[in-house]
Structure formats: C-alpha cells, structure tokens
Amino acid sequence: MLVFPGRPWYFPLTRRLSLRTTEIDMDPFTGLDYYRLDELYTDEERLVRETVRAFVDGEVLPIIEAHHRQGTFPVGLIPRLGEMGVLGANLHGYGCPGVTEMVYGLIMQELERGDSGLRSFASVQGALVMYPIYTFGTEAQKEEWLPQLAKGEKVGCFGLTEADHGSDLAGMVTKAVRRGDHYILNGSKVWITNGTIADVAIVWARADEGIRGFLVEKGRPGFTSREIHGKFSLRASVTSELIFQDCRIPRGNLLPGTEQGVKAALMCLNQARYGIAWGAVGAAMTCYDVALKYAKARVQFGRPIAGYQLVQRKLVYMLTEITKAQLLCLRLGQLKQAGQVRHTQISLAKMNNVEKAREIARMAREILGAAGIVDEYPVIRHMLNLETLYTYEGTHEIHTLILGRDITGLSAFA
Ligand SMILES: Cc1cc2nc3c(=O)[nH]c(=O)nc-3n(C[C@H](O)[C@H](O)[C@H](O)COP(=O)(O)OP(=O)(O)OC[C@H]3O[C@@H](n4cnc5c(N)ncnc54)[C@H](O)[C@@H]3O)c2cc1C
Numbered sequence: 001m002l003v004f005p006g007r008p009w010y011f012p013l014t015r016r017l018s019l020r021t022t023e024i025d026m027d028p029f030t031g032l033d034y035y036r037l038d039e040l041y042t043d044e045e046r047l048v049r050e051t052v053r054a055f056v057d058g059e060v061l062p063i064i065e066a067h068h069r070q071g072t073f074p075v076g077l078i079p080r081l082g083e084m085g086v087l088g089a090n091l092h093g094y095g096c097p098g099v100t101e102m103v104y105g106l107i108m109q110e111l112e113r114g115d116s117g118l119r120s121f122a123s124v125q126g127a128l129v130m131y132p133i134y135t136f137g138t139e140a141q142k143e144e145w146l147p148q149l150a151k152g153e154k155v156g157c158f159g160l161t162e163a164d165h166g167s168d169l170a171g172m173v174t175k176a177v178r179r180g181d182h183y184i185l186n187g188s189k190v191w192i193t194n195g196t197i198a199d200v201a202i203v204w205a206r207a208d209e210g211i212r213g214f215l216v217e218k219g220r221p222g223f224t225s226r227e228i229h230g231k232f233s234l235r236a237s238v239t240s241e242l243i244f245q246d247c248r249i250p251r252g253n254l255l256p257g258t259e260q261g262v263k264a265a266l267m268c269l270n271q272a273r274y275g276i277a278w279g280a281v282g283a284a285m286t287c288y289d290v291a292l293k294y295a296k297a298r299v300q301f302g303r304p305i306a307g308y309q310l311v312q313r314k315l316v317y318m319l320t321e322i323t324k325a326q327l328l329c330l331r332l333g334q335l336k337q338a339g340q341v342r343h344t345q346i347s348l349a350k351m352n353n354v355e356k357a358r359e360i361a362r363m364a365r366e367i368l369g370a371a372g373i374v375d376e377y378p379v380i381r382h383m384l385n386l387e388t389l390y391t392y393e394g395t396h397e398i399h400t401l402i403l404g405r406d407i408t409g410l411s412a413f414a
Helices: 045-068 075-083 101-114 116-136 139-151 257-262 262-297 309-338 342-368 369-371 380-392 396-408
Strands: 157-161 174-178 184-192 200-207 208-217 225-228 239-250
Touching: 045 075, 045 101, 045 116, 045 174, 075 116, 075 369, 101 116, 101 262, 101 309, 116 157, 116 184, 116 200, 116 208, 116 262, 116 380, 139 239, 139 396, 157 239, 157 309, 184 208, 200 239, 208 239, 208 257, 208 369, 208 380, 225 342, 225 396, 239 342, 257 262, 262 369, 262 380, 342 369, 342 380, 342 396
Parallel strands: 157 200, 174 200
Antiparallel strands: 174 184, 184 239, 200 208, 225 239
C-alpha cells in the first residue's frame, strides 16, 4: 500500500505542529458550520455525510499524499466507492441508490475534502458516464452498463475536449461516419479523466446528422489511450488522451437520446458542475481547518500567529467565503431536487465556489509559511488541485460569459 510508513498524518520536519485533519472542527460558532446548516439537513443527509467523512478520514487521507507524490490514482478505492453507493448516487434504479440532490452534493463535498482527484473520479463516473447512459441510452445500454458502473466493477470516462477545441466544444472535429450498421470513428480527445483505466468511454463526435454521443468499449480495434504525465494539479487522478483511428463501432453504441447534440453534452456537464460546486467547498474546508489550527499553535514573536490582526483577517475571510459557498450549495441543492434549477445558477455556484476555494487555499498556504509548500500538510495539494477545477467543466471565464449573457441578453462569447 502506498503510505508513508510509520508516520502520523502530520509529522515533525523541524519542530512541526501536531495536527490531524481527521479532527475537522464542525462546531457551530467556532468551526465550519458557522451558520448551523446542520439543523437544515435531514437525518439521512447527515448520516450519509458522516459515512463518507469516516471513509475519507480512515481510508483516503492515510494514502492520498503518497499517491499525489507518485502521480497515481488510488484504484483500490474504486470498489469501496461502489460499496458505499456513491457512484451515480442520485440516479434511480439499475443498482443506483437514488439519493436526493442534497445527499449527492454532501457526498461530493466530503470526497473532495479528501482530494479533488477522488471527487473527480466519482463525478466523471456518475455525472459524465452514468448520467448520459441513464438519460440518453437505450434500455439495453442501461441494463448492461449502469449496475456495473454503480458497483465500481467497470470504470468510465467522458471524451469531449479536443486539442484544438476546449471551451469552444461545438467546433470539435472528431468524426463518426456511418457505414451501414456501423460508425467509423476518427479523431482524438485530450485531458480525459480516467481515460486509460476506463472500460468504456462516452465519446462525442461529429456525425452526418450532428454531434452525437457514443459508447466506445476498451479494446475496440482502432481505439487507444495514453496517460498524460507531468501534471502539477490533480496528480492523484488519471488524465489521458483518447485516439480513434478507423475505430468501427456498432450502430447500437450510439446513445440515441443525444440527438440534441451539444445540448446533450452540456446537460452532462451541468450535472458534473453541480458536484464541483459542492466539492470546492470540501477542499476549502480542509484548507481553512488546517490553517486555523496551525495559526493557533504556531508561535512567533512570543504569541500564536492567530493573535495577529493580519492573520485573523485572512481566517475571517476564509470562513466567511466558506459559509457563503455552503449557503449557495444548500439552496442550489433544494432547487435541483425540486427540478427547478437553471443551468446558469449551477454556473454561478461552480464559478464562485471554485474561485473562493482557490483563494482560500492560497491564504491557507500563506498562513503555514514554509510548511505550506510541503505535502505533509494537505494545503498545497488542494491549492494545486483547484487550478484544475478553475479550468475544467467550463473555465471560470466561460461561466462568467454564460452569466453575462443570461443577465444582459447579449452573448460575449465570440
Ligand atoms: C485535469 C483535467 C481533467 C480534465 N478532464 C476532462 C474530461 O474528463 N473530459 C473532457 O472532455 N475534458 C476534460 N478536461 C478538459 C477541460 O474541460 C478543458 O481543459 C476546458 O474545457 C478548457 O479547455 P482548454 O484547456 O482547451 O482551454 P481554452 O478553451 O483554450 O481556454 C484557454 C483560456 O482562454 C479562455 N477563453 C476561451 N474562450 C474564451 C472567450 N470566448 N472569452 C474569454 N476567454 C476565453 C479560457 O477561459 C482560458 O482561460 C480536463 C482538464 C483537466 C486540466
């Protein structure tokens, strides 16, 4: 197992402070539930959150730093995610538990409190692979894939981005040409989470009739994937390139409900963005919690640095922004559960919560001084991970443009 042998979660380098992330302070008034949101959650919501929290504390935190260092995803945790029912948790039937949107959000928050790579795995599997099969697939496709994906027996990936078409996804050039009862796929996708470990890829390609989603199984002749190395962000996650060279797939692999084209792909992204809005709060919570404990314990000029106004200003800003982000998520969850959420509301929450989490992680790193740049504390890992959140699933700027268009009626995209 990839662990730092014999080391507690935090260990002394010079005269380090003994802090444990497992003791996250959720106390109202002093901790991370400043507005007592717990009182607004149901017993089920709290129970699931505590279950995932215990899993992250017990099984993720002890190994995640080593995976981050080595640039590997903890694949051994995939069956555990399946057992806990967190993969495609908000879908109904086909082996999925059908939890509420609030429960789903809290799961994403807790997974990302551990690591963004872990939450990204669950987001891709649930929101970008299971959701499109569930929403756009045939009954046979659902029965074949969803139960195995829910259990973590199979892994999926979502191939939308291309080297020359990132934000401008409608410009994609990957082609699916119809030949009798088959399609021939040609093109490539890049930056694909889970790509090299996936048993099935949801691939978006340009067919004669428009952009469509296809199921492409691992091992199909003409389909290869390779891992992208050298990342400084989301290191505990597999990111890959998918290559299709005259890859022949049966017509039955088309997801028939994707006839809306790009809109269908955007519907999937909306599901994932909802999870990111919650997940970013989890990453911010860890950074704040560590920074607060560190500041109270770290003595400089004869007293804890938490006693200095400049440090307090940062801590207060962090808690204020976390509380605001938690409130956004709560209301977003209510609207989504009621089937009333607008995609622009999801954009606002993704945009805001990721931006604030990114700032919070940076402030936490500052508060830790030199200790903030080493991976014995989780802060630098979250700070680096948040760079990916800022960019994927619609960059910060693209969400700004989505909202700008919504409130002015004028598109500033091109
Ligand atoms: C670790 C990781 C995992 C990923 N996982 C997946 C995955 O599983 N599946 C998948 O399909 N994709 C995935 N992506 C890709 C991701 O969604 C894209 O990186 C993202 O959409 C942005 O595309 P781009 O990187 O090509 O940037 P570009 O689109 O080239 O943008 C570059 C910059 O220009 C800005 N910009 C672009 N257009 C405008 C405009 N009109 N106005 C103002 N500014 C603009 C952007 O905001 C950005 O700052 C992943 C990316 C990363 C880093």
